[in-house]
Amino acid sequence: MGRVLGIDIETFSDVDLIKCGVYAYADSPAFEVLLFAYSFDGEETQIIDLAQGETIPAEVESAIFDDSITKTAFNANFERTCLSRHFGTKLSPGSWHCSAVQAAMLALPRSLEDVGAVLGLDKQKMKEGKELIRYFCVPCKPTKANGGRTRNLPYHAPEKWELFKTYCKRDVDVEKAIRQKLNNFPIPESEMEMYRLDQEINDRGVLVDLELVHQAISCESLHKEIVTKRAYELTGLENPNSVAQIKGWLTGRGMEIDSLSKKAVADLIKETDGEVEELLKLRLLMAKTSVKKYEAMERSVCKDGRVHGLLQFYGANRTGRWAGRLVQVQNLPQNHIVDLELARNLVKQGRFEDVELFYDSTPNVLSELIRTAFIPKQGCRFLVADFSAIEARVLAWLSGEQWRLDVFASHGKIYEASASAMFHVPIEEITKGSPLRQKGKISELALGYGGSVGALTSMGALNMGLAEEELSPLVSTWRNANPHITQFWWDVDVAAIKTVTEKRETRVGRITFFYQSGILFAMLPSGRKLAYVKPRMAVNKFGRNGLTYEGIGESGKWGRIETYGPKLVENIVQGTARDLLAEAMLRLKKRGYQIVMHIHDEVVLEVPDGVSSVEEVCSIMAEQPDWAVGLPLRADGYECAFYKKD
Known part of the structure; x- marks a missing residue:
């Protein structure tokens, strides 16, 4: 790695770091x-007290700007972004290394404190840090006791300040210890290249239509005011937003209800009329929040009019996929309004009465317009390209389900083809509105990773018109039509268990399992490895002996997690889909495209008017990596003047 400069900084700002990025x-x-x-090259850590007039030594400042010297920090994006501002010049991510990414690649926690604890380091992050950060790093409330000041400075609490300096040094020491502990598991150069691209995308950010954002927030506020006023008039309640008061009002009209959840209220509306129906409809309108993402854009936008830092590299550390941050672009509402541009213009122009007049639900309109708040800079348009059915394609390829590969290599209509294979009906007879296509679709969405009746139900099978007694036969029919996928689940299960119990390498098709330093690795076709820490056999929730490992569970805490073949296959498929997206983005970058964000399997490019085309971008996306021979890839796309779902 050459010379290494380990860094940690403490900073002050009046902007909320968590909420605004x-x-x-x-x-x-x-x-x-x-x-x-x-600390240079693991030497004793030094501290520079900038707040009290000390300056960064010339050797250190020179190293920060020297691309031949590696700068390393835990969550290096923070240090690099803050130091860019401090020096008044943008620091390239090219010579920065992030030990948080290195930890995440081993499926370890993303916080310095938690990684230190899991690794059992001699030196741990100091517990006093949170209180010291609250004291020195954020504004304080003016009080009589503090003389009405809005900020705490070193001279206000000299002992705390000295402790704060110790805390800052300790973070460098802990980060050094983590790097030392993970020395046998360096970040591969291919992933470092991807990390650098990720940092460039986050640095670039995406432009926001602030006028639309401001007007959408105003529209929501006005609409809520009108709806709440009508609920007051209708019920006479002191607080028509109160669940207890609404239940009491309904009880007085002969309606005893257990829940006022969105689904329960929607079901009740179908059975009621008059004032009760109106109140229930008002309840839905009062409960719907359409502006949280607009508010996130408003508070996160920088002076350049762009929101930066929307994506977290290796945010899903089980698969390596990205996670959304701030606006959470990974779960934006879809848009189904036919005249989307008209609705957008009405809101942007503040014509809220016209929105009420032309559309059934103002909150729904605002929700569907969230995507459109992201816009290209002047003289550009967005080119959007999305991998088609990427997980289904990868699953078929890894398992060798040939009939599915043939479908993807030809017409690509997997829902129709699945129904045809399941029910032995010619594909020509399965049209878009047919019940068989619906069954094929829900099966495809729910059953690829070992799902059964519960998965179908969670995916909304009963709401789609399927009867409960149809579900179990549907599971069997799908599995019978996909024997190689079903076999692949259990082959992976056996291989993983064999690797853990016998501590030897096992291969299943294109996947290799091996055990090293207390970690089970699943090597993907790309060569990237998924990690399962401290695996062992234990009795699972089904009362059978099964595979378990340590990791971050659904509660967000570190603990032991159960897994089995179909779940491992889901990780493997999603990890492979992630690698395909990563390599496609690298190809796009090398051909001069500027990516502003990406969502799941979709990329959004800011491209000058008259340059390139959707077809060209989709062609680049669908290029097959050397390691994916035989995998039929396809991308679909569109161009737009504001972001939307085509």
Whole structure:
């Protein structure tokens, strides 16, 4: 790695780091770096007290700008972004290494404190840190006791300040210890290349239509006011938003109900009329929040009008997929309004009465317009390209389900083809509105990773018109039509268990399992490895002996997690789909395209008017990597003047 400069900084800003992200945080005029701790090549850690007039030594400053010297930090994006602001020049991610990414690649926690605890380091992150950060790094409330000040400075609490300096140094020491502990598992250069691209995408950000954002927030506020006023008039309740008061009002009209959940209220509306029906409809309108993402855009936007830092590299550390941050672009509402541009213009122009007049639900309109708040810069348009049925294609390829590969290599109509294979009906007879296509679709969405009746139900099978007694036969029919996929689940299960119990390499098709340093690795076709820490056999929830490992569970806490073949296959398929997207983005970058964000299996490019085409971008996306021979890839796309779902 050559020379290495380990860094940790402590900073002040009046912008909320968690809610607004590091780019807006460092963009504030009030931002400053307070403490700078560093260590060259593992030597003793030094601290520079910038808040009290000390300056970063020339050798250190030179190293920060020297691309031949590796700068490393835990969550290096924070240090790099803040130091870019401190020096007044953008620091390229090219020579930065993130030990949080290195930890995530081994499926370890993403926080310095938690990684230190899991690894059992001699030096741990200091517990006093949170209180010290609250004291020195964020504004304080003015009180009589503190003389009405809005910020705590070093001289206000000298002992705390000295402890804060120790805390900052300790973070460098803990980060050094983590790197040392993970020395046998360096980040591969292919992933470092992807990390650098990820940082470039986050640095670039995406432009936001702030006028639309402001008007959407105003529209929601006005609509809520009108709806709440009508609920007051109708019920006479002190607080028509109160669940207890609404239940009491309904009881007085002969309706005893257990829940006022969205689904329960929607079902009740079908059975009621008059004032009760109107109140229930008002309840749905009052409960619907359409502006949280608009508010996230508003508070996260920087002076350049763009929101940065929307994506977390290796955010899903089981598969390596990205996670959404701030606006959470990974779960934006879809848009189904036919005249989307008209609705957008009405809201943007503040014509809220016209929105009420033309559309059934103002909150739904605002919700569907969220995507459209992302816009290309002047002289550009968005080119959007999305892998088609990527997980289904990867699953068929890995398992060798040939009839599915043939479908994907030809017409690609997997729902129709699945129904045809399941029910032995010619595919020509399965049309878009046919019940058989519906069964094929729900089976495809729910059953690929060992799902059964519960998965079909969770996916909404009963709401789609299927009867409960149809579900179990549907599971059997799908599995019978896909014998290689079903076999692949259990082959993977056997291979993983064999690797853990016998501590030897096992191969299943294109997947290799091996055991190293207390970790079960599943090597994907790309060569990237998924990690399962401290695997062992234990009695699972079904009362059978099964595979378990340590990781971050659904509660967000570190603990022991159960797994089995179909779940491992889901990780493997999603990890492979992630690698296909990653390599496609690298190809797009090398051909001069600027990616502003990506959502699941879709990329959004900001492209000058008159340059390139959807067809060209989709062609690049569908290029087959060397390691994916025989995998039929396809991408579909569109261009737009504002982001939307085509």
